[in-house]
Amino acid sequence: MAIEAPTKSPRPPADAARGSDAYLEPNRVEALLSNNNVLHVHQPKRSTDGTIQRAVDTALAQNPSIEDPWTIVVHPGFYNEAVVINGQHISLVGYDPSNTVIYTDPKQGAYSVHGTQYPDGTTKWMGYPLTIEAEALPVFLGEYPMGHVNVHGLRFSNRHNPDGTGEGAPNHAAILVKSGGSIYNTVDPITISNCIIDGTEHAVEILGTLYDPIAYKAPPLIHFYNNLVRTAHFGLAAYGDVRLRSHGNQFWINSDGDIPWQDSDRIKAWKTGGIVHGSQSAGVLDTLSFLESHGDSIFMEGSDAKIGTMSGDYAAGVVINEAASGSAIEVAISGLVVRAVMDIADSFTLAGFYVLNGTNVWAAGRCKIFNSMFEVHQVNAAGPTDVVGINIAAVGAGDVVEVANCWIDGTNANGTAYAMETGETINRANVYSRLSNAAGGTYGALATV
């Protein structure tokens, strides 16, 4: 039964935190524009930090509920801060996804008042422009609510890897969704839509649960749709148990420093991936951890110009890395387009879909790719790597991957091009491929499966 929102008379903005805070423009304008449960945020100058955070804290202090949610409207500008939302029923929205930028940059000092200290104990802080996390970091088994957080129409940029070393630095992302690590959290949906999300390393990083003590609950649910994701490394990466639904997004994975306003100095030796899911579930509700991708387009490109060595690394449209023992995830992909064009004189794995690790048994139907197109091209004649459309490099004995109604195009200026490569079972139907390699450019047959 629907619950009606309470009828309210107009009230002044909840500006307890803003009354003396010039950064929130708490003047007559705010009073005019701030109606029920809406805060408008403006950025008077870039050197300030924490403007949006104060709005978030102000809104959450009102105890938003499903009948009484709060909205924060961020007006165009550059906001140098690391926002943390650790509550529910709140929306963070903008109307210029190109130039309403929430960013962190350690070169500029004030990039982060939140975050996690570096493992080495230094005073540096990781740069996450937005973190959505459980209401309280858990200390014991229990339910810690998060969710009903909606992010819409904004741009996020972690434009510079904090420790300055590029690949190998602590993970950081433009948006981090953090469910509390090893402890279960009750999670209502989190929605991220119509945003532009730029990352120097990750664009979006989702940390799900690793432990599931309550059998009837499900791990975090993320709706991620209509976003433009640009990064040099991983576009949308999920680790742990999570229900991730990715629809209609565009991913531009560029390792040459072409992403606007990202720090190209920090790019070297990247792995690259459009959507990455590394499940590490140890619970019993393995079927509730899944990746669903529908209508996503991933465009990847990289060259020797910036990428440096790629030896031993990979560039792949979708990566499944189930490194931990325990239960497995479900993968359901439909309507995916991957186009990877690499010009790198090095040995690495180039794939459209890549299972890097799969330590658990995937029964039939658990991992399926339907109605998708994969193009992988190595155009560098000095690159010895094989290219593979669907590469099931390592799965558990007895695993089954199902592929239907797909099209694969692989070309290789030096090594071999395969449609598929696997050591385990692939059930396939209506898979069409064309492959050409340096040997002569002819179309090859489907690789042995």
Next chain:
Amino acid sequence: MATSPPLKAPRPMIDIYGDGSSDLFWPNDAEAALNNHNVIHVHQPRRTSYGVIQRAVDRVKAANPTPEDPWTIVVHPGFYCEAIMLDASNVSLVGLDPFNTCIYTDPNQGAANADTNRRDPLTIRNMDTALPTATLVENVGIHNLRFSNRNNGKGEGGPPTAGLFIGHRPNILGHAHTLPWNNVTVSGCVIDGVHDAIQMFGTTAEGFPQTSRPPLLFLQNNLFRCCHDAYTVKGDMRVVSTSNRSWVNANGQIPWLDDSRISGWKATGFHLNEGSQGIVAHNPFVFVDSNGDSFFVEASDNVGTGQGNVTGVLIYANFSNPDAYRTRWIDTVVRVECAYPGSVVLNGFQLLEQRDTGAVSTRDDHVIRGAMIDVHQRSTDPLATSDAIGIDIGGNVGSEAEVMDCMINVSNAGAGAAYAMRATRTVYRANIFSKQSNAAGGTYLAMPTV
């Protein structure tokens, strides 16, 4: 090397009004405070004024936006009669209401054309075409606005105007070899054209001035409405098109377009015309990725003289060059509805690559998979002699296409036949479900031999 954004002291708003009159609903104090750094709010007090947004663009350009210091122009709901030239980088043009924040041109209303050669409500490109000094226009975002070129003055044969135009028209004619733009994002817009909705002209040269990659364009969640071509694509570029909807109506039913100018239209959802002539370094060099787009094309006897095409997607090139383009279509929905009582070309997809020199390319290829294609001739007039074809593949030797996992439904109530596919060049096909019915009695015909 990254640079730090400049630190600025607060400064007063920049306000742009149509005519400076005092009867504005906005602005007020609120507006004054909303104009913070690098943001201009534009309001339109009267429709007859001209150049309001252009003035905002000019001010932005004068500020020399950079990736670290971009500018935003917020257009508030209203009707803005002007032809904007956006020749600045690191700028976004955004609206709040994509239906009624309308930037339009209309020669019937006089003020639409300070430049009579430019009737596109918005043009994105550099103005300096001289080599090697031309400046790239890049990092442009267009969001949640409506553009309408509601009258091109002459109908078919008149200026090929568009609701949104990107690039330089002369490029494809073999003149300028420029990279006029790059990294443009258009999302959430409603784009109307009495001729085309969006026209994109890429580069005909490689490697200038920035990279060996041609311009990159992202189209997402837009609604294109027009009487002629929803998309026109010419020259080298990289287009990623996701979840856009096109409605091509040759009968004057597009809201607020001038149907008096509509006669004898071709009607096409996506029209890729003329390809690359650069020297390929990256492979593939030119591409169109369309994922989840839908094209609805309809024409009736109101269309006037029925010339040209009524086609969902048309790939056509007659430019002599050794290069190629690649198009990929996935989850595409095409519906072509025609009631014209005469002879027209009726296709869901038509792939023609007729290079005027007869150049052979083995690199042009087009892949259609997961598409649903409807093509229907509803007219029972005996003069309606055209065949209706779901996918028609022609072109020169070396052209090829792959079609798979599609559902095709073709009917013809006129004197012509109905075919799921027809091909004169190489086509690989598999897993295609089709039904065809024609005037002979609505029986299903077999797939033509390919």
